[in-house]
Amino acid sequence: MTLTDTKSSMSNKKVETVVQTPTEVDSRTLFNRELSWIEFNGRVLDEATDESLPVLERLKFLSIFSTNLDEFFMIRVSGLKEQIAEGVGETSPDGLTASEQLAEVYKRLRPMLKRQVAFLSENVLPALKKAGISIESYGRLNVKEKRLLDKYFRNNLFPILTPQSVDSSHPFPYISNLSINLGLYIEPDRTFTQANLKHLFKQRRFIRIKLPATVPRLIPINEKAGRYALLEEVVAANVAELFPHMKTSEAFLFRVTRDADIELREDEAGDLMRTLERELQRRRDRFAVRLEVAAAMPEKMVKLLTAGTGLAPDEIERVEGFVDIPDLMQLYGLDRPDLKERPITAVVPAPLQKKENIFDIIKKQDVLLHHPYTTFGTVSDFIAEGAEDPSVQAIKICL
Numbered sequence: 001m002t003l004t005d006t007k008s009s010m011s012n013k014k015v016e017t018v019v020q021t022p023t024e025v026d027s028r029t030l031f032n033r034e035l036s037w038i039e040f041n042g043r044v045l046d047e048a049t050d051e052s053l054p055v056l057e058r059l060k061f062l063s064i065f066s067t068n069l070d071e072f073f074m075i076r077v078s079g080l081k082e083q084i085a086e087g088v089g090e091t092s093p094d095g096l097t098a099s100e101q102l103a104e105v106y107k108r109l110r111p112m113l114k115r116q117v118a119f120l121s122e123n124v125l126p127a128l129k130k131a132g133i134s135i136e137s138y139g140r141l142n143v144k145e146k147r148l149l150d151k152y153f154r155n156n157l158f159p160i161l162t163p164q165s166v167d168s169s170h171p172f173p174y175i176s177n178l179s180i181n182l183g184l185y186i187e188p189d190r191t192f193t194q195a196n197l198k199h200l201f202k203q204r205r206f207i208r209i210k211l212p213a214t215v216p217r218l219i220p221i222n223e224k225a226g227r228y229a230l231l232e233e234v235v236a237a238n239v240a241e242l243f244p245h246m247k248t249s250e251a252f253l254f255r256v257t258r259d260a261d262i263e264l265r266e267d268e269a270g271d272l273m274r275t276l277e278r279e280l281q282r283r284r285d286r287f288a289v290r291l292e293v294a295a296a297m298p299e300k301m302v303k304l305l306t307a308g309t310g311l312a313p314d315e316i317e318r319v320e321g322f323v324d325i326p327d328l329m330q331l332y333g334l335d336r337p338d339l340k341e342r343p344i345t346a347v348v349p350a351p352l353q354k355k356e357n358i359f360d361i362i363k364k365q366d367v368l369l370h371h372p373y374t375t376f377g378t379v380s381d382f383i384a385e386g387a388e389d390p391s392v393q394a395i396k397i398c399l
Helices: 033-046 055-085 097-128 143-160 195-200 231-237 266-285 300-311 325-333 356-364 377-388
Strands: 001-005 016-018 135-136 164-166 179-186 203-208 218-222 227-230 246-248 252-256 286-292 316-318
Touching: 033 055, 033 097, 055 097, 055 246, 055 252, 055 286, 055 325, 097 135, 097 325, 143 218, 143 231, 179 231, 179 300, 218 231, 218 325, 227 231, 231 286, 252 300, 356 377
Parallel strands: 135 227, 286 316
Antiparallel strands: 001 016, 164 203, 179 203, 179 246, 179 252, 218 227, 252 286
């Protein structure tokens, strides 16, 4: 408590003011860090659903929403899950436990995800089709077009696909972070099995096929006409070639997100590069934090994937539409300026256009950099000159 004496302008009376310094901040006045981030990404989704934007710009913002969310799960959600696993009872500044925060994260996210998928299928894809860019179902193509894609499969996909099975002698395989996978069941076609060996081939096995990241998700049917087929549909349509003399079930798409947080201890900070290398190597074995599956995937297969990844049922996301929307950014690379915002031409402020040392320039006058209208090269040039200037003792940047 402090005492302050003031003179009133209306009288000469002595006024005593009591100022009390609170020892605790009321948690009700604080925003939760994780939930605040969810609301921020919600504003990205609002931008994506702004129909005044050109259609490829809407697709871009839908993609940004998804990539932001991937990072959120890999860093923030994984951190909450670690706190729960380690029994950390400490609450966040706003008074929520890790379990309460995680429950609220899922509660707020699910409506956003439904809104994103619905807007893609009901607004963006129809608008692209109207503009002459279509993603077509393999099953609806004519015979000639199917043969074209089957040939693409044999020449470009068959040599690089490596199916992995799960059975009594093969444990559940490692599912790499953010990879796109197909899951299906296979069983022997007894018409091709020798009679005396049929008893050895009764088991129905789950198969995981990882789709190669080196192959574009959208395969051209007729690129000039803007017609594409999905990589997973081409693989699924030709999956029998991978398993001769076997019966195959329908294939379903799934995707796993894993913890990717990097922990740096203070005593290791001296050798930062070696510490980062070690942590990056450890990423491969990090625990799963999210499983996305096609909405039509059978419950039996979902349970198998849930058990194999070590996730709980409430951490499974059934996607009613396209899985991994950022792969559609392949379309943003098309030469269709009519479907994009007019690009901003960044400028260099007049004082910096002179071939003069930047420190000499700012001694004479202030220079305003207004991004993105000012090229960011002005900042990198400033840092580069500072790094070479012997008078500069440290460079500190707030990102």
